[in-house]
Amino acid sequence: MSEFILETTGLTKEFKGFVAVSNVDLKVRRGDIHALIGPNGAGKTTVFNLLTKFLPPTSGRIMFDGQDITHEAPAATARRGLVRSFQISATFPHLTVMENVRIGLQRKLGTAFHFWRSKKSLDMLNGEAMALLDAVDLTQFADTVTAEMPYGRKRALEIATTLALDPPMMLLDEPTQGMGNEDIGRVVELIRKVSAQRTILMVEHNLSVVAHLCNRITVLTRGSVLAEGSYAEVSKNPKVLEAYVGSDDMNDAHH
Amino acid sequence: MTNNDSMFARAMPALMTGLFVLGLVAPFMMYPTFLMKMLCFGLFACAFNLLLGFAGLLSFGHAAFLGSAGYICGMLVRDLGVTPELGILGGTLAAGALGWVFGVLAIRRTGIYFAMITLALSQMVYFIVLQWKATGGEDGLQGVPRGHLFGVIDLSNNLAMYYLVFAVFCIGFFIIHRAIHSPFGEILKAIRENEPRAVSLGYDVAKFKLLAFVISASLAGMAGATKTLVFQLASLTDVHWHMSGEVVLMTLLGGLGTIFGPLVGASVIVALQSxxxxKVGSWVTVIMGVIFVLCVLLFRRGIVGELQALIRRSGVN
Known part of the structure; x- marks a missing residue:
């Protein structure tokens, strides 16, 4: 087994002449919490979309767990265990919290196409679903319709639904975006907790979160890798400081 | 909201039993042919609702399934002399196969493009039916015998025919109801709510949409095949794009995404038309248009949807 769970070589994405991601070689070590940071428009979300196959790359190669997944369908990549979240909270708003988690658990039953079978056959998943909700502290919300929950709780639900797949690697797109300090603390603890047996790659704007949580950081500007290393190394790098000049992002770290 | 939903769930068996009994005694109170027409269009609208209301896919070509199944059933029964139940089965399977072809071609696109592709394909079906000798061109397929069910029960008796139609409706309705409340239905709801998230959880959404499309097309075909036997005729109006529009109206008027809405909508439209x-001749079309506009402007949840909302509100207060 290779030291790196995810590797890209020369990953490039062009949109009609505009190069959003240029020749990115990204290596994510097994078990790390790896952050992808950079100013707005640096191409972080595009990299996420490429890694999870929501966009096809213009050129380059993506290896996950020793397999070439460059040309795979997005759902197939998810089934391999490379599962993403989204910048905007990704829940099923009109289903209950319990039903949301069950959607994640349901696939392994192999009955997802069974339109003749009763929905009651899914009740056998309820115990497991409750355990997952318990892990993210949502037990008392189990029967709540998701749309009626506060934003921070929805992010927690999203993580619980992702955990239902028990993926070896999770990609989190700005998990603390739009949150108050209290919620941020809760989500940071949650990510630390679930990172125990898996690898996490996250896009994050809040540099204090990155400093506290992540053991490796890749800085992206204008679609290219500018620097890589621990937070201490990266934050002293003059090129990185220069890239952040005029942006408020670096100041956020000291809040 | 949760409590009210479970209240609806509890009331459901009683409501279904009541409607079932009503369906059994209805032909003694009303004109059976009218009831049969209502049930055929009711099933057609329910099948359409499965696709639009629960999978979020707006097909503008559902007449192709209703109509082609009607023609296939008519040709099987009239020209090949098969029994009526096999005619219905043949029409249903043919519509399902056609639905698979439509689905494979249309599902790659979403929204208006999806609707346009289904419309274009259904127009092709319309012109084939119009031009082909075997389908009778502008005259349609006339003189289809009702025949004997299982070779035994004479369907020229209107009451016997009614109970066959009622049975077909119940089977179709049960399949739709079960599909909505199945593991498959759960994934369908998830896809409608948040498609990228469903993909990121490892579901091949195109396959789920395709299955929903095929089920919907098959049941629309089942309605069309049965209708051909009732009226002993398969006509061009059943494959015309007007019919594709009418089923949208029926579903919206009754209540999109509700269990009984499409049946109610179809009943209202069929009743108004007859x-x-x-009395007013071709002004019917104008009146339908006005109803459609009022429905979209004033009660967008449809008759059943508005009723449910009313009960919910009074339950909260």
Whole structure:
């Protein structure tokens, strides 16, 4: 087994002449919490979309767990265990919290196409679903319709639904975006907790979160890798400081 | 909201039993042919609702399934002399196969493009039916015998025919109801709510949409095949794009995404058409248009949807 769970070589994405991601070689070590940071428009979300196959790359190669997944369908990549979240909270708003988690658990039953079978056959998943909700502290919300929950709780639900797949690697797109300090603390603890047996790659704007949580950081500007290393190394790098000049992002770290 | 939903769930068996009994005694109170027409269009609208209301896919070509199944059933029964139940089965399977072809071609696109592709394909079906000798061109397929069910029960008796139609409706309705409340239905709801998230959880959404499309097309075909036997005729109106529009109206008027809405909507439209046809002639079309506009402007949840909302509100207060 290779030291790196995810590797890209020369990953490039062009949109009609505009190069959003240029020749990115990204290596994510097994078990790390790896952050992808950079100013707005640096191409972080595009990299996420490429890694999870929501966009096809213009050129380059993506290896996950020793397999070439460059040309795979997005759902197939998810089934391999490379599962993403989204910048905007990704829940099923009109289903209950319990039903949301069950959607994640349901696939392994192999009955997802069974339109003749009763929905009651899914009740056998309820115990497991409750355990997952318990892990993210949502037990008392189990029967709540998701749309009626506060934003921070929805992010927690999203993580619980992702955990239902028990993926070896999770990609989190700005998990603390739009949150108050209290919620941020809760989500940071949650990510630390679930990172125990898996690898996490996250896009994050809040540099204090990155400093506290992540053991490796890749800085992206204008679609290219500018620097890589621990937070201490990266934050002293003059090129990185220069890239952040005029942006408020670096100041956020000291809040 | 949760409590009210479970209240609806508890009331459901009683409501279904009541409607079932009503369906059994209805032909003694009303004109059976009218009831049969209502049930055929009710099933057609329910099948359409499965696709639009629960999978979020707006097909503008559902007449192709209703109509082609009607023609296939008619040709099987009239020209090949098969029994009526096999005619219905043949029509249903043919519509399902056609639905698979439509689905494979249309599902790659979403929204208006999806609707346009289904419309274009259904127009192709319309012109084939119009031009082909075997389908009778502008005359349609006339003189289809009702025959004997299982070779035994004479369907020229209107009451016997009614109970066959009622049975077909119940089977179709049960399949739709079960599909909505199945593991498959759960994934369908998830896809409608948040498609990228469903993909990121490892579901091949195109396959789920395709299955929903095929089920919907098959049941629309089942309605069309049965209708051909009732009226002993398969006509061009059943494959015309007007019919594709009418089923949208029926579903929206009754209540999109509700279990009984499409049946109610179809009943109202069929009743209005047969009541008004003698009195106002071609003004019927104008009246339908006004109803459609009012429905979209004033009660967007449809008749059943608004009723449910009313009960919910009074339950909260």
């Amino acid at each position: 009541e008004l046809a003698d």
